[in-house]
Amino acid sequence: MLVLEDIHKVYGKGKDKKVEALKGINLRVEKGEIFGVVGYSGAGKSTLIRCVNLLERPTSGKVLVNGVDLVRLPPAKLRQERKKIGMIFQQFNLLQSKTIFQNVAMPLVLEHRPKEEIKAKVAELLSFVGLEERMHHYPDQLSGGQKQRVGIARALATDPDILLCDEATSALDPNTTEAVLDLLRKVRDELGITILMITHEMNVIRDICDKVAVLDGGKIVEQGPVIDLFTEPKTQIARSFVKTVLNDSIPPSVQKLIDESSKDNPHGIYRILFKGASTNMPLLSNTAKQFSIDLNVLHGMITELQGIPFGNLLVELKGDPEEMKRAIQYINDHEAIIREVEKNGI
Numbered sequence: 103m104l105v106l107e108d109i110h111k112v113y114g115k116g117k118d119k120k121v122e123a124l125k126g127i128n129l130r131v132e133k134g135e136i137f138g139v140v141g142y143s144g145a146g147k148s149t150l151i152r153c154v155n156l157l158e159r160p161t162s163g164k165v166l167v168n169g170v171d172l173v174r175l176p177p178a179k180l181r182q183e184r185k186k187i188g189m190i191f192q193q194f195n196l197l198q199s200k201t202i203f204q205n206v207a208m209p210l211v212l213e214h215r216p217k218e219e220i221k222a223k224v225a226e227l228l229s230f231v232g233l234e235e236r237m238h239h240y241p242d243q244l245s246g247g248q249k250q251r252v253g254i255a256r257a258l259a260t261d262p263d264i265l266l267c268d269e270a271t272s273a274l275d276p277n278t279t280e281a282v283l284d285l286l287r288k289v290r291d292e293l294g295i296t297i298l299m300i301t302h303e304m305n306v307i308r309d310i311c312d313k314v315a316v317l318d319g320g321k322i323v324e325q326g327p328v329i330d331l332f333t334e335p336k337t338q339i340a341r342s343f344v345k346t347v348l349n350d351s352i353p354p355s356v357q358k359l360i361d362e363s364s365k366d367n368p369h370g371i372y373r374i375l376f377k378g379a380s381t382n383m384p385l386l387s388n389t390a391k392q393f394s395i396d397l398n399v400l401h402g403m404i405t406e407l408q409g410i411p412f413g414n415l416l417v418e419l420k421g422d423p424e425e426m427k428r429a430i431q432y433i434n435d436h437e438a439i440i441r442e443v444e445k446n447g448i
């Protein structure tokens with residue numbers, strides 16, 4: 103298990119040169135979880151992930167790996183504990199003059215492991231990532247996705263408990279990204295390794311993470327299960343990230359109705375969010391049957407997040423105000439969320 107407790111990181115000294123990159127980060131990543139941290143450029147993502155393995159020393163706070171605070175360990179002990187944390191990088195960081203075998207073997211060579219043991223371990227790792235036939239090739243001869251597979255094999259060489267992924271798919275095309283994410287899922291499922299990843303790509307969070315934290319200006323502004331963030335983002339920044347993959351924009355014709363509405367002439371447009379079991383229920387037809395209201399579906403989509411169905415619909419409700427209230431209450435009571443769309447489309 104990985105726990106970050108009140109991590110602060112200040113770069114530089116003096117009033118004008120000081121940059122407070124992290125302002126009190128608290129995170130808890132359970133064993134075997136895939137945890138994503140998303141944020142815009144400059145939010146502090148790289149600093150955060152580099153503080154976990156102490157590539158950057160936090161200015162204050164604790165980095166607890168299975169209960170041991172890495173920040174307070176003497177150098178020899180820290181070297182030992184660091185072996186439990188592997189890392190992969192956006193630009194792969196492979197040694198160009200070494201073969202794939204030599205790259206993956208590097209952490210084991212540095213530990214002076216016996217040659218035969220290294221040979222067997224590297225063969226096993228390359229087979230795990232599907233590159234055993236490329237053993238004697240050089241990084242230049244591989245595609246980006248294959249290079250990242252080598253990066254993953256190298257990171258697994260010391261049998262880590264935790265794998266840190268620093269924008270691991272940001273240099274890859276969508277198909278290759280998917281294949282690398284599949285491999286990371288296999289790392290978690292078959293080896294039980296806990297994964298912490300930073301990314302600015304919300305599709306990566308949607309496709310692979312169990313939990314997510316949104317980082318903004320060195321602070322975590324929102325965190326929780328991925329399904330919760332996607333269905334009910336609480337902050338503007340989380341909403342804008344979600345929008346990049348789940349397009350819930352309001353079509354111009356509906357926006358026109360909203361713009362033209364007033365207190366005396368309400369637009370009657372509501373957003374209904376369905377999550378889990380409620381998605382498969384005939385909730386809308388039941389509502390229309392039970393209450394004397396008009397219910398029109400205007401726009402929407404049904405998709406799946408982490409295997410859980412999720413729907414986001416824009417509907418128009420018209421009718422007697424008291425009857426509308428009862429219908430809204432009925433929808434809310436059936437695991438769906440309904441709210442009137444505001445002028446700004448939220």
Ligand SMILES: Nc1ncnc2c1ncn2[C@@H]1O[C@H](COP(=O)(O)OP(=O)(O)OP(=O)(O)O)[C@@H](O)[C@H]1O
Pocket residue numbers: 113114121122123141142143144145146147148149150
């Ligand atoms: N070595 C450094 N010295 C001084 N300031 C730094 C250093 N590294 C990062 N910073 C500053 O800390 C803040 C957070 O940077 P960081 O690289 O962690 O953000 P990020 O979210 O990873 O952004 P990006 O995706 O662009 O790398 C920024 O203001 C950055 O300029």
